[in-house]
Amino acid sequence: MSRRWFRGILTVVLGVIFVLFLVELMNNQTTPVVTENYSTMLTMVRTGQVRSATLDPSTHVVQAVTTNGKKFQSVYAVGGSESLGNTLTADHVVVTYAPPQQTSIWLSLLSFLPFLLILVMLYLFFSQTQGGGNRVMQFGRSRARLNIDDHRRVSFADVAGVEEEKQELSEVVDFLRYPKKYLELGARIPKGVLLSGPPGTGKTLLARAVAGEAGVPFFSESGSDFVEMFVGVGASRVRDLFDQAKKSAPCIVFIDEIDAVGRMRGAGYGGGHDEREQTLNQLLVEMDGFGINEGIIIIAATNRPDVLDAALLRPGRFDRQIVVHAPDAKGRKAIVEVHTRDKPLDANIDLDVIAKRTAGFTGADLANLANEAALLAARSHHRKIQMEDFEEAAERVMAGPQKKTRVVSDRERRTVAFHESGHTLVGMLVPHGDPVHKVTIVPRGMAMGYTLPLPVEDRYLVTRSQLLDKVAMALGGRAAEDLVFGQISTGAQDDLEKSTKMVRQMITEYGMSDALGPMTFGQRNAAVFLGRDLTRERDYGEDVASAIDREVRDIVVEQYERAKHILSSHRAVLNRMAVLLLEKETLLAEELLAIVKPPGMLT
Numbered sequence: 254m255s256r257r258w259f260r261g262i263l264t265v266v267l268g269v270i271f272v273l274f275l276v277e278l279m280n281n282q283t284t285p286v287v288t289e290n291y292s293t294m295l296t297m298v299r300t301g302q303v304r305s306a307t308l309d310p311s312t313h314v315v316q317a318v319t320t321n322g323k324k325f326q327s328v329y330a331v332g333g334s335e336s337l338g339n340t341l342t343a344d345h346v347v348v349t350y351a352p353p354q355q356t357s358i359w360l361s362l363l364s365f366l367p368f369l370l371i372l373v374m375l376y377l378f379f380s381q382t383q384g385g386g387n388r389v390m391q392f393g394r395s396r397a398r399l400n401i402d403d404h405r406r407v408s409f410a411d412v413a414g415v416e417e418e419k420q421e422l423s424e425v426v427d428f429l430r431y432p433k434k435y436l437e438l439g440a441r442i443p444k445g446v447l448l449s450g451p452p453g454t455g456k457t458l459l460a461r462a463v464a465g466e467a468g469v470p471f472f473s474e475s476g477s478d479f480v481e482m483f484v485g486v487g488a489s490r491v492r493d494l495f496d497q498a499k500k501s502a503p504c505i506v507f508i509d510e511i512d513a514v515g516r517m518r519g520a521g522y523g524g525g526h527d528e529r530e531q532t533l534n535q536l537l538v539e540m541d542g543f544g545i546n547e548g549i550i551i552i553a554a555t556n557r558p559d560v561l562d563a564a565l566l567r568p569g570r571f572d573r574q575i576v577v578h579a580p581d582a583k584g585r586k587a588i589v590e591v592h593t594r595d596k597p598l599d600a601n602i603d604l605d606v607i608a609k610r611t612a613g614f615t616g617a618d619l620a621n622l623a624n625e626a627a628l629l630a631a632r633s634h635h636r637k638i639q640m641e642d643f644e645e646a647a648e649r650v651m652a653g654p655q656k657k658t659r660v661v662s663d664r665e666r667r668t669v670a671f672h673e674s675g676h677t678l679v680g681m682l683v684p685h686g687d688p689v690h691k692v693t694i695v696p697r698g699m700a701m702g703y704t705l706p707l708p709v710e711d712r713y714l715v716t717r718s719q720l721l722d723k724v725a726m727a728l729g730g731r732a733a734e735d736l737v738f739g740q741i742s743t744g745a746q747d748d749l750e751k752s753t754k755m756v757r758q759m760i761t762e763y764g765m766s767d768a769l770g771p772m773t774f775g776q777r778n779a780a781v782f783l784g785r786d787l788t789r790e791r792d793y794g795e796d797v798a799s800a801i802d803r804e805v806r807d808i809v810v811e812q813y814e815r816a817k818h819i820l821s822s823h824r825a826v827l828n829r830m831a832v833l834l835l836e837k838e839t840l841l842a843e844e845l846l847a848i849v850k851p852p853g854m855l856t
Contacts, residue, residue: 287325294327298344305347308338317346406465412458413591414584414616421575422446422463425550429467429503432548443572445540445551447511449558450577453617456554459577460507463552470504472497476513479532487514487532495539495549502548511553515561533562541569579615581711582608588616592623599637607643610690612708614650622646648705653698661696666835668734669694669702672744674830675733676704676726677840678823679816681849683722693839701744717765720755725812725819727752732817733827756808757801766804774801823849 289297294317297303307316308329315337316326329337341348409419428435428442435442448456464471474494479487498506508514518530540551553571555561565571580588586608611619625646630638661669673692680686687706694702706726712719731745764771774793791798820827830848834840840848 287323289325289327291327291329294325295340298341298346301344303341303344303346305349306341307349307351309351311351316351407458407461408465409462411591412455412462413587414580415455415459415577416584418448418459418575418577419462421573422459423466426463426466429469429505429548429550432503442550444549444569445553445571445573447558447566447571447574448552448554448577449574450556451579451615452556453615454577454579455616456577457507457509458616460505460552460554464505464507467503467505470501471507472501472504473507473509476508476510476515479514479536480529487528488535491532491535491539498549504549506549506551508551508553510555511565512555512557512560515553515555515565517560517562533565537564537570540565579613580619582612585611585614585619588619589623592620593638596623596627597637599635599639602638602640602643606640607647609709610644610647610707612711618650622650625649648697651705652700652703656696656698659696661701665701666694667831668738668742669744670831670834671733671737671827672730672742673702673704674827674834675729675731675736675816675820676748677729677845678827678830678849679729679732679819680704680706680726681845682819682823683725685716685719685722686726688842689845690842691839692834692845694834695838717759717763720759720765721808721812724752724755724809725816727755728809728813729816729820732813733820736817736820736824737827737831752809752812753805756805759808760801760804766808768804768807769797769800 294303294315297317297319302319303317304320305318309315313329314326315329316324318324338348338350409423412419425442425446432442448459450456460473461471472494479490494506498504514529514532514536516529516533518533551571558566558574566574582605586604589604589607607622611622614622622643623646626638626642629642629645629649633639633642635642673694677689677692680689687708689704690707691705692703697703727748728745730748731741734741734745759765760769761774764773774797775791793801826849830840830845833844833848837844
């Protein structure tokens, strides 16, 4: 019988007892009766004012009724029932005797009800403090979850797009399976493996795959589970975690978001965070102290490796650090294959095209993409997932759902059409622009319309010319509004913000300014009150700051005029594209190429 079920039954029983007690109490309530003293009652009897009387020997109370129908009562002496009865009979009063009263069982429980309630309260209190293995005493126990379910094990076959990372971790798996092979050669497996990278790249999934491949117990806990408001609790939980792990060795201990407990010590005004720092100190000792933790491998994940304490990252603790990057086109295709292998796909689906159209997507994004495509197919009553389902899902992930019910005036639709046509045309005519896959004026998310360029290949290095072409394309929408309508709107706010930020990075971080030279301005510094949260400290004077601002303005204005010149040189193409966009609302790459037919690429 579970404790929760027992508590429910106990609550119902107590409720029934309480209701029955109230009913019995209400039934025993009588109308108040006037009480007279004994001598007054005898005087009324002698004067013939009393018609009948009822004597109760158990309570020594006489209930009397006067000749005019009024009732009163009086108390007589103990043992005087017989003499009082004779007196009343002599004065012609009808005398009756009440039968002995039996106490109600419910009223009897009244005396025990307070004790019963106290016992129930004590039981509930001790069930909270002692149930489940003494919860009060377990306040300092680890909250790690032990995963040993064979049916939910994850293997390397369930992880795609991170082949190099899996190869690094396969050595850990091999050691857990065959430790003797390494120990005979005097090799020591890394005690800790730190997985770092952007959110959603599959760090936690990789850790689960290591445990699944090795077939060993897998303890998982979040870094925030260690830290409490009471100093010393986190350190106690770290000790308990490693005690549990030693009993299950060989095993894997996985700490997710380790930056919650592993931040650099000594940060903050007036000292550090005592509880967090004591927890970190205990973790350092357990990982590599005087104690020996044979067969325990620590795998931790974070997307903020820059804020971790140096002692945590040194060899002997986290010997191996693996950066999990966002997948490339080949990896994205493999990830989509993993997430669609249990889904019915139509024959027209090309996973290579999906991989190219999802540049920058992480593993979590692609898992969401596959699920969104399945939902859209079900909504459209498709028996299999179609290619258009994936395309719509990708746009929903990137820009949000379509706002089909939004009412847009003809004037605003025309402005948006020329704005997006400006982006598209400039992007197609600059030398290093990415091919435009789609342009639409259908509102989606916060955007009134959008232009979707798709890179031909994944890029890891970007040249100055490519960045300038991106700035020109971003400013093409505002340039088109200015050229066609002679005025500008608020629709270019996001374009201006992105282009200005891009140009400032070119100058201050990449050294791509002819005026200021190959230098960087502003150094990365630690914000003390946040514990090594990176900011850029200004390490230059007012003259350089003014020069940076002038250079940013000059480059942005130069690219704006460049975009405007491209559009004015191809005004007829711009008009034709905008008109067709107003008619169809969405244009794809083939239709755009048929409209533009560029005579040559402009510089």
